[in-house]
Structures are given as structure tokens and as C-alpha cells.
Amino acid sequence: MKFSFTEKVGHEFLGLAQALGGAALMIKSVAFWLFRARFEGGEIAKQAVKIGVDSFTVTALTSFFTGMVLALQMGQSTKNLFNEPLYVGTMVAFSMLKELGPVLTSIVVAGRAGAVVTAEIGTMQVTEQIDALYTLGTNPTRYLLVPRYIAFIITLPLLTVFADFIGVLGGCIVGVVKLGVPSSVYFDDIFTYLEMTDFMHGFLKTYVFAFMIATVSCYKGLNTRGGAEGVGKSTTEAVVLSMVLVMVLDYFISAFLVAVGI
């Protein structure tokens, strides 16, 4: 069956509207159960380990080398211009705390933990485990989604703080070893020019990213159809969408935070 261009556009538009509506209803359901569900501390801790602790190594490695390469590039650039590496600490810390720390950590978490969540919920969907929850008196939102949302919202900002610190540390190592900047100068630069609002700028973003990654991962998981192939498709879609949305949202949140003076 052949469809005209307008029919295809219409179909895509309807699909998008349906997905947005579905996601909005899911968020409403999460908000409903968040305050009514029995507190499942064990389940939240289990998810926090899966989402946060298990992502720590990859996040640490990513931010460590990002901090190193930032120091190297900026140090070399200022060295070429002014014959000595200037403000390496400030520039590494600014970049890590305001942008790279939150964005890279969110991308790593979307790729690792987001994929796990989508695959897990998607598999439960195609093997009727979600239906089984209903028959056993449990709403899937309450049992599956609420603990995952809480875990994402707790662990992603924490991971970002670690990533910021490790990135700055990586920059320091390159600054000292490769560029010959004393560590006291490196950290002095940071504490002189950086303010708490610079840290908050990046930190606040992570709450939005965490909420978005949780929503995309859970929504894609719950809407998985078509067996193992469907699980693979949903997982890929969730990861790609989360990563793209991290980048898109990053601009708009940054613009908003700059406008309100953070």
C-alpha cells in the first residue's frame, strides 16, 4: 500500500501526538503513585545501585579523560598565545561544572542505565509480566516506575558531582605533569574565579535530565511490542532519544538559567 507525502506526515504527527499524550499520562500516574504507594526502600536501593553505582566506573573514566583533554587543549592554546599555560584550572572547572559534567554523565547514564531500564520493562511487557502484576494486585507504575524515577533523580545529580570532581582532578594531573602548572596555582585559579552559581548551573540541569531519561526509558519499555526484536528496537530508540533530548534540553535549560542569573 502506497501513502502520499501528506499521509506519511500526518501519520508521523499522529504518532508523535500519541506518544506525547501517553508519556504525559504515564507521568501523571507516577505522580499519583509517588505519594500513595507503600515506601519500597529496598526496591529503590536496588534500582539506585543498578542506575547509579553500576554507572560510576564509566562515568568516572569519561569525565577523567575529558578533564585531561580539556586541560591539554586549553593549556596548549594559551601557551601558544601567551607563552605559558594560563587559567587552565578555571577553564577546566568551568567547562566540567557547567556543561560537560552534567551532559556527559547524563549521556552515559542514558546509554547504560536507560538501556537497562527499557530492556527490563520491555521484556516484562512482552512476556506478560506486566499483566501478571495487575492480576496480583499491583499497579506496574507503583511497583516498577516509581522506584526507577526516584533512583534516577537521586543518583544522576550525585554521579554528576563525582564526575565534576574527577574531571577537575584529571585536568590537574595533565596541568601538573604535562603543562608544568603547579597544583596550587591550578586550584587557586578555580577558587578565585568560580562561584557557587557555576556549580548550581550544572547541578540543577541534572534533575531535568534524570526526569527525562526516566520518562523516556520507562515509556519505551512499557510500549514495547513484538518479542525480543521489539525489546531491541525499544532499547535503541530509548537510548537515541534520551541522548538527543539531553543535548536539546541542555541548550534551553542553560538559556533559562542564564536568564534567571544562575
Added chain:
Amino acid sequence: MIEIRDLVKNFPGRKVIDGISADIKEGELFSVIGPSGTGKSTFIKCLIRLLRPDSGQILVDGQDIAAAKNEFVLAKIRRNFGYLFQEGALFDSLTVLENVSFGLKYLTDTPKSDYPRIVREKLALVGLKDVEHLKPAELSVGMKKRVSLARSIAASPKYMLYDEPTTGLDPVTTGMVKDLITDMRAKLGITSIVVTHDLTLALEISSRVAMLTGGKFVEVGEPAKFRQSENKAVKEFMEISHLSRK
């Protein structure tokens, strides 16, 4: 008692259930048969509102589950049901003990200290022991089905729904599951609804059998009467199933 009145369920471009009415009495074992794709699973999922019917009533002890709007009302009606899924639908991340006690945790006020004892009892009822610590991935297909049955009956439901209980099982396990279904009815007095394409099973265990085709029950009756049916769809299905009309 479950009273079904003019039940209708459509999927985009396809009419699946087209005005089914039936009464399922207390203690009855009612089987719905038909070839694959005739809407048997849709029918049974509507009974417990895993799918929302487009119209019609499903009165469970007088309460209409099809019309229930509130999540809590729905959960309260669902408490009366146990459901055996086609593939078992055990929770992969939980042990057998956690799977079987799941309903106890969320459907009843049973103290947590009683879970192991109750789980052992239910597992014994389905012929299993010393499997509480295993995960579903460590169980055979037949064992999964039995654990799933133990999970379904753990909270002592009044009604049991079986979705293709013997699909994918070898003849020995099929016989075992068949005995379990009849035992559940005999020992626990559970009213049972079985949807299956296994006509032999349906005729052996049921008090009444209904043939679902074209979205309707084209024949409903006791097994002996059902065998004698002159309905074309029933006759064809009997032939396909290599069953004699005697």
C-alpha cells in the same frame, strides 16, 4: 458467579469479540475453545480487565468489572481472580519464593513470617518442593507453569483463569497440568475458566465447553452434548482435532 452480557471488543479494523453472553456458575469448569487467533485470549483478558471491553457487562458477584473506573475498585474485584498465563509470566528477577509470595504481599494482610510456610504448601499442591530459592531461568517449562499456578492460587482466589494452560508442553506435563486444573476445582472449589485450542483437554476436564468463532459462542454445552453438536464450526474443529463424535 460471573455473568457476561453482550461483551464486545474490537481492535483497529478487526472485530474480535462480537456480543458474547454467558453465565459461569460457582464451582463450574468452563472451557472456551477455538483455533488460534479467534479471540480466546482477548476474551479471558477482558474478564479480568487486562483489556477494556468496548461495550457489555462482566458481573463478578454482581460487580461490573467492565465498568469499573477507579483503580482501587478494579484491584478489589481482581482480588477474586487467579490467572495462569500462557508462558507462566514469572518475574525473572525474583526467586520462586518471592514469586509465589508476591500475591500474599500485595493482595492479603498475611504476616511476612508466614510466607515461607504458605509458599511451601502451595508448591506442594502443584507437586513441587525445594525449589523456593531458584530463579525462573533455572526451571523447566513445566516447572515454570506449576510455579505460576502456585503463585496464582497463593492468595486463595475464588475464580481461576487459565490461558492456554497446555501450550508448548510435552504429553507428560500436559497430563500433569490437566490433573492440577481438575484438582484446583475439586480440592479448593475454585470456579475455573480455561481458554484452549486443545479440544481433548477441554472435553476431558470441563463441566461445559463453549466454541468461540467469529467473535461469538456458536455452541455451548456439556462435553457429551458438545460432541454431538451439528454446528459446522464445531464439527470442523472436531475433525481437525481428530476426535470422534462419540
